[in-house]
Amino acid sequence: MRKIPQKIREITIGEVVPCPADPKSLRVFAKYDKNLEEILPYLCAMFPRSRFLERLNMVRIDKGKHSIYIFEKGKMVITQVKDEKELIEIINMLLDKIDEAKKALLSGRVVKIPDRRVIGPMDIYPYLPRTNCGECGVSSCFAFGIKLLADEASLEECKSLDYLSMEKIRQLIS
Numbered sequence: 001m002r003k004i005p006q007k008i009r010e011i012t013i014g015e016v017v018p019c020p021a022d023p024k025s026l027r028v029f030a031k032y033d034k035n036l037e038e039i040l041p042y043l044c045a046m047f048p049r050s051r052f053l054e055r056l057n058m059v060r061i062d063k064g065k066h067s068i069y070i071f072e073k074g075k076m077v078i079t080q081v082k083d084e085k086e087l088i089e090i091i092n093m094l095l096d097k098i099d100e101a102k103k104a105l106l107s108g109r110v111v112k113i114p115d116r117r118v119i120g121p122m123d124i125y126p127y128l129p130r131t132n133c134g135e136c137g138v139s140s141c142f143a144f145g146i147k148l149l150a151d152e153a154s155l156e157e158c159k160s161l162d163y164l165s166m167e168k169i170r171q172l173i174s
């Protein structure tokens with residue numbers, strides 16, 4: 001893989017690590033150079049497989065094999081990126097959608113957040129062991145649930161999870 005560029009248009013590329021969902025691919029952290037809070041609902045409405053997680057002020061977009069997380073302050077996480085070429089394609093697509101969302105906002109068009117079931121940490125929590133043992137690296141199962149939703153942890157990091165609970169959580173967050 002060629003060196004990942006540090007900046008693609010208005011997006012600065014940060015950490016690039018092996019993706020927990022598929023270690024042969026990459027998880028890319030990036031940052032858009034402006035606040036995105038106002039356009040998050042517009043972005044959510046533009047992608048059929050997206051959810052707005054109000055408690056985290058974040059939109060999760062599922063596109064092909066990728067999950068893309070966009071936070072209000074411009075932070076982005078893109079999973080399962082194959083290589084530099086694919087990363088550039090995804091980022092250009094996101095930037096075009098961001099431009100479209102800004103135009104929709106400026107036009108005064110009111111957008112309703114699509115009525116898709118929003119999965120939050122409280123949905124995941126009942127299926128976690130709730131012992132707060134800390135072995136996954138965070139102090140509580142609830143905090144682990146938040147990290148799962150942000151794709152900053154993988155289910156395998158909790159060694160106390162039984163198979164059925166793991167499958168149930170997988171269904172909720174996939």
Ligand code: SF4
Pocket residue numbers: 128129130131132133134135136137138139140141144157158159160161
């Ligand atoms: S390892 Fe599992 S049981 Fe322990 S705190 Fe993390 S999520 Fe909870």
